[in-house]
Amino acid sequence: MQLKTSNIEFKKYGSVYEQPIHLGHTDLISQNWQATNKPNVSQFYHFNCEVCIEIQSGLAALIVGMEPQAEIMEAFAVHRMVRINPDIYFTLIAITPNVTYKVITTPSYSFAVKSIMPPYTFTRILPRVQINEILGYYYSIRNSGYRFKGETHSFFELTYVDWGSLLTEVDGKTYELKEKELIIYGPRQFHTQHIPEGSSCSYVTIIFDMKPAQNAEDTYYEPLINQVFHHDKKIYTLIKSFIMESSSQVPYADSLMLCLLQETILRLFQAQFIEQKDEHPVTGARQYYQDEILNKILAYIHDTIHEPITIAEICQKFSLSRSSLQALFKENLNQPPKKYINDLKLEKSRQLICENRYTISEIALKLGFSSIHYFSRAFTQKYHIAPSEYSKTLYKMQ
Secondary structure: OOOEOOOHHHHHOEEEEOOOOOHHHOOOEEEEEEEOOOOEEEEEEEEOOOEEEEEEEOOEEEEEEOOOOHHHOEEEEOOOEEEEOOOOEEEEEEOOOOEEEEEEEOOOOOEEEEEEEEEEEOOOOOOOEEEEEEEEEEEEEEOOOOEEEEEOOOOEEEEEEEEEOEEEEEOOEEEEEOOOOEEEEOOOOOEEEEOOOOOOEEEEEEEEEEEEOOOOOOOOOHHHEOOOEOOOHHHHHHHHHHHHHHOOOOOOHHHHHHHHHHHHHHHHHHHHHHHHHOOOOOOOHHHHHHHHHHHHHHHHHHHOOOOOOOHHHHHHHOOOOHHHHHHHHHHHHOOOHHHHHHHHHHHHHHHHHHHOOOOHHHHHHHOOOOOHHHHHHHHHHHHOOOHHHHHHHHHHHO
């Protein structure tokens, strides 16, 4: 987090005060200066006496140090009015386009301007990439043997497999996407998609326009393409939230969709950096334990999803109290275990409906629902359509 001049860390350089200095009651003098909006500064002021700084307009960061060396300079957001001790090297960098500030000191002052090389670089919080527009977003359910002959266009395209598996060919190379995996096609990349024989698949497609920050290389997006991104809890949550917002009638849902996609892309960029730069990530013992036990519980749930799983049964099998199990799911998946199990059962039911091998009643029984009525009510609440109507709609589309 950024430090402010009112922070205790600033005490070695100076202090802050609340009310402006009225020069009529003092022998002090003042002058209005301006700070420029630029990332690199090489000139620092050095006064032999105390200096007061009062911002007149705009927002600024104060860069200070005991010595004129870029590597030891520290940045503080200017909060309140600031006194700088004698013999401190300092300068102001404008955060807003223009900053005017008043410099107050004694008539007997003496100051010098010290140039340093290399210059000090101030890190601004600016977007590295920007999602400008979502041009299309679709949820597709396809059966065995489906083939999309392929296309190429000028935008980015994300494909995320919700369940099942999908084969895609990109510029002549074939990739397999399994459940909760995704791939991104870059601009002008020719790509095909098809469903393997004996399988079925549902997947999310998002077509979007993305631009880099100024002065970025044309190849900035290369870490995102020509690879399959495997299951990640954060990405899974973001995609699920995107799907939910896409059918929401709440105002600003479309803006939130842009934010969720933006975060998804940034998380994928981060994943590449972590994979390349942090070969030995440090994981706390508690988080390691949580990941281990949670993965075992999730594997057990997936393996026994066709049975009537109970919370008490999971607690007994993994020697956890009910409250510990609830906390584990809440902290890592942001939902209670019962909801996770029910959502997974409903996802599996949708897959089975798509396969068209069982009746609705057989699917309800196969997944351990207590009755066809309970299953139909739960399915309708989640997907806003009855399972029988969903089946009819699905096969009208095929």
